[in-house]
Amino acid sequence: MTKIVELRTLAHARAGDKGNRSNVSVFAYDPKDFGLLEAQVTESRLKLHFGHLLQGSIQRFMLPKLYGINLVIDDALGGGVNESLNLDSHGKSWSFLVLSLPVNLDADSNSKSNNPSR
Amino acid sequence: MASRRTYRIGTGAGFSSDRLDPAIDLVKRGQLDAIVFECVGERTLAFGHRDRAKDSNRGYNALLEKRLRALLALCYTNGTQLITNMGVANPAAAAKIAHQIGQELGLSGLRIAVVTGDDVSTLIHNDSMLSEPACTVGETGRSVIGANAYLGSDAIISALKEDPHVVITGRVADPSLFLAPIQHNFNWLAEDWSRLGAGTLVGHLMECAAQVTGGYFVDPGYKSVPNLAYVGFPIAEVSSDGSAVITKLVDTGGKVSTQTVKEQMLYEVHNPSAYLTPDVVADFSGVEISNEGDDRVRVAGAKGTTRPSELKVTVAFDGGYLAEAEVSYAGPGSVERASLAADIVRDRIKQVHGLDQPCRTDLIGFNAIHGLESESNTDIRDVRLRAALRCDDQETANALLWEVESLLCCGPAGGGGYRGRIEPSVLTYSTFVDRNLVAPKTEMLIV
Numbered sequence: 372m373t374k375i376v377e378l379r380t381l382a383h384a385r386a387g388d389k390g391n392r393s394n395v396s397v398f399a400y401d402p403k404d405f406g407l408l409e410a411q412v413t414e415s416r417l418k419l420h421f422g423h424l425l426q427g428s429i430q431r432f433m434l435p436k437l438y439g440i441n442l443v444i445d446d447a448l449g450g451g452v453n454e455s456l457n458l459d460s461h462g463k464s465w466s467f468l469v470l471s472l473p474v475n476l477d478a479d480s481n482s483k484s485n486n487p488s489r
Numbered sequence: 490m491a492s493r494r495t496y497r498i499g500t501g502a503g504f505s506s507d508r509l510d511p512a513i514d515l516v517k518r519g520q521l522d523a524i525v526f527e528c529v530g531e532r533t534l535a536f537g538h539r540d541r542a543k544d545s546n547r548g549y550n551a552l553l554e555k556r557l558r559a560l561l562a563l564c565y566t567n568g569t570q571l572i573t574n575m576g577v578a579n580p581a582a583a584a585k586i587a588h589q590i591g592q593e594l595g596l597s598g599l600r601i602a603v604v605t606g607d608d609v610s611t612l613i614h615n616d617s618m619l620s621e622p623a624c625t626v627g628e629t630g631r632s633v634i635g636a637n638a639y640l641g642s643d644a645i646i647s648a649l650k651e652d653p654h655v656v657i658t659g660r661v662a663d664p665s666l667f668l669a670p671i672q673h674n675f676n677w678l679a680e681d682w683s684r685l686g687a688g689t690l691v692g693h694l695m696e697c698a699a700q701v702t703g704g705y706f707v708d709p710g711y712k713s714v715p716n717l718a719y720v721g722f723p724i725a726e727v728s729s730d731g732s733a734v735i736t737k738l739v740d741t742g743g744k745v746s747t748q749t750v751k752e753q754m755l756y757e758v759h760n761p762s763a764y765l766t767p768d769v770v771a772d773f774s775g776v777e778i779s780n781e782g783d784d785r786v787r788v789a790g791a792k793g794t795t796r797p798s799e800l801k802v803t804v805a806f807d808g809g810y811l812a813e814a815e816v817s818y819a820g821p822g823s824v825e826r827a828s829l830a831a832d833i834v835r836d837r838i839k840q841v842h843g844l845d846q847p848c849r850t851d852l853i854g855f856n857a858i859h860g861l862e863s864e865s866n867t868d869i870r871d872v873r874l875r876a877a878l879r880c881d882d883q884e885t886a887n888a889l890l891w892e893v894e895s896l897l898c899c900g901p902a903g904g905g906g907y908r909g910r911i912e913p914s915v916l917t918y919s920t921f922v923d924r925n926l927v928a929p930k931t932e933m934l935i936v
Binding site for chain 2: 379380383384385387388389390392394396398421423424430432434436437439441443452453454456457458459464468471
């Protein structure tokens, strides 16, 4: 049986804004889960779940030494802090939007093999 | 100033409205060489210009006087240099205030350096090209309220050479406020890109104050820090090679951990290999972050390459108004009643007032921010309808507030707790200018 959890259980994140571009950094709590992040925190999966908000292209910068990914998302802030009509016009909470991404614990052997308790 | 083994620099504010008590604590107990108050954002600068246009003695940070009254004497006595961009759109006026407070406090000999030259409004014309959006200033159809270049560490170092107790600036790149005193202390060469990159990382980690010591971090059940209500502001102990330990005072709240430092390292960073400042193109991609004891995290390995030849300029425009109005619905059926109210507001804004700008409605507590709806409405005890629109005239803004308030009698059952507000708005766009066209200046005021 596949086990789906929210990304929040495996990673922490922080969001920042510049104009209409949001960046969300995502870090694995456990280095063993970095492979799963790499495989599943992808542009296509983020667009599939949150494309209504994250409207532009998503660039990923990998930081393997820190077990982190920096997501740089274009057209993600409804025009940016000065133009958006969203209550959270900076997209400060986009970190938790990304952390609500469903991830499949069984899809990645790296994260599963060393942690059978899951 | 002689270079020493480690340079201790703290953060006294990470944004315009930051707390004061952690800054006072840091100056009292931190044995700091310098403390930096970073208080300028693109929007605060635009509002500063607006304040200055109304009164030529205003346009600086609203908390300037409160902060200086609490800290000038302490910094003077403890030998801690105070460096700040609280001058915002009017550094000269801010320096006058500092001088006056210094006199009142009897700080004879207090030296206040003012750095100006960031205001480049004379370089911006109707046909100046903006980089985002790609159009000319004139084509925006809006009036310019100010234009400022991001000055770099060189502008502050010119001031530091005159041994000031206080340095007041307007727009300076945030990390440069920290890099300048570090670079000056260790006598790093202007083209020592690797060390400038390392010092820029320190500045970047420090510039948001509590965001590296446990603020903007806690997620109960997943990430915790002790005593968040009294989170301490950070200290960087910087070595001559540019590596540093990020720490905070004992007995303050919060935490410095590899997690807090990692999150802050990428805050508002796009490509970690090319973080552009006026001083250097910094490279954070090879940074190593390691624990060195309780609330002590070492950062090393940042690098850099030649600084950009152009300086970034923020051009601020009048942005009209943002109108927002809210009303709550509680108890059974609250989502249905609030949804009906939202439909009514959007319909009447268009049909009765003839307005065609986007009018956004949200149900706060149900779908407001991420635009994702809860699966079931049955557990929701209350929601708050929020309606928002942007416009260029007060009359239109008033119409939105009127439509939401009139729901109290004319809308669905049980609507209550109406609030409405109209805020002046700004737009900020970027362009670039040749750095040779920007001439920073220092002036010294002595008490």
